[in-house]
Amino acid sequence: GAGVSQSPSNKVTEKGKDVELRCDPISGHTALYWYRQRLGQGLEFLIYFQGNSAPDKSGLPSDRFSAERTGESVSTLTIQRTQQEDSAVYLCASSLEFPRAFEAFFGQGTRLTVV
Amino acid sequence: GDSVTQMEGPVTLSEEAFLTINCTYTATGYPSLFWYVQYPGEGLQLLLKATKADDKGSNKGFEATYRKETTSFHLEKGSVQVSDSAVYFCALRGNAGNMLTFGGGTRLMVKP
Numbered sequence: 001g002a003g004v005s006q007s008p009s010n011k012v013t014e015k016g017k018d019v020e021l022r023c024d025p026i027s028g029h030t031a032l033y034w035y036r037q038r039l040g041q042g043l044e045f046l047i048y049f050q051g052n053s054a055p056d057k058s059g060l061p062s063d064r065f066s067a068e069r070t071g072e073s074v075s076t077l078t079i080q081r082t083q084q085e086d087s088a089v090y091l092c093a094s095s096l097e098f099p100r101a102f103e104a105f106f107g108q109g110t111r112l113t114v115v
Numbered sequence: 116g117d118s119v120t121q122m123e124g125p126v127t128l129s130e131e132a133f134l135t136i137n138c139t140y141t142a143t144g145y146p147s148l149f150w151y152v153q154y155p156g157e158g159l160q161l162l163l164k165a166t167k168a169d170d171k172g173s174n175k176g177f178e179a180t181y182r183k184e185t186t187s188f189h190l191e192k193g194s195v196q197v198s199d200s201a202v203y204f205c206a207l208r209g210n211a212g213n214m215l216t217f218g219g220g221t222r223l224m225v226k227p
Binding site for chain 1: 147149151157158159160161164166204208214215216217218219220
């Protein structure tokens with residue numbers, strides 16, 4: 001597709017369940033980012049990928065969170081044993097590799113609600 | 116590490132008022148600077164950018180100038196409209212790599 005695609009757009013899960021969030025970046029974009037946005041809050045950095053490797057995982061809130069990327073394309077963010085504080089919109093963005101281009105393009109996000 | 120600080124909102128203005136949203140940053144070297152906008156119910160989209168000192172980014176009547184000496188990238192618009200109501204995020208991309216760092220966002224509300 002022409003833009004960054006995230007699925008599902010909405011996810012309601014029970015506390016303690018695992019969830020997987022998917023991001024399809026723009027074709028050819030080697031950099032991929034995950035952010036979390038709680039209601040009414042700013043963007044919280046989670047992780048970014050350069051190709052299939054993640055140089056910076058410092059933003060992952062706990063060991064319940066993990067992410068992977070394959071084929072320099074699709075990325076999956078997995079949250080295990082979800083907690084209510086995980087409820088947020090999870091945003092994915094992609095960009096060409098620095099310094100070829102500078103801006104990142106965002107998907108519409110996945111709204112996760114843990115009940 | 117890199118960081119971005121922007122004024123807290125909400126900022127409430129009347130239509131046709133002048134807008135300034137302050138943004139300052141901390142980074143090594145010469146980062147690229149951005150303003151993103153998030154309209155109600157929508158995703159983030161790039162509003163404008165500047166990639167080197169003294170560059171002015173502009174779009175939709177908004178402007179921001181990359182000031183190296185004050186490490187700032189303040190967003191301005193001469194006459195806001197109700198349709199400008201949104202959350203605005205200042206961001207930087209460090210020149211050491213691909214990290215994209217955001218400020219906390221500023222909510223703008225424009226009243227008719």
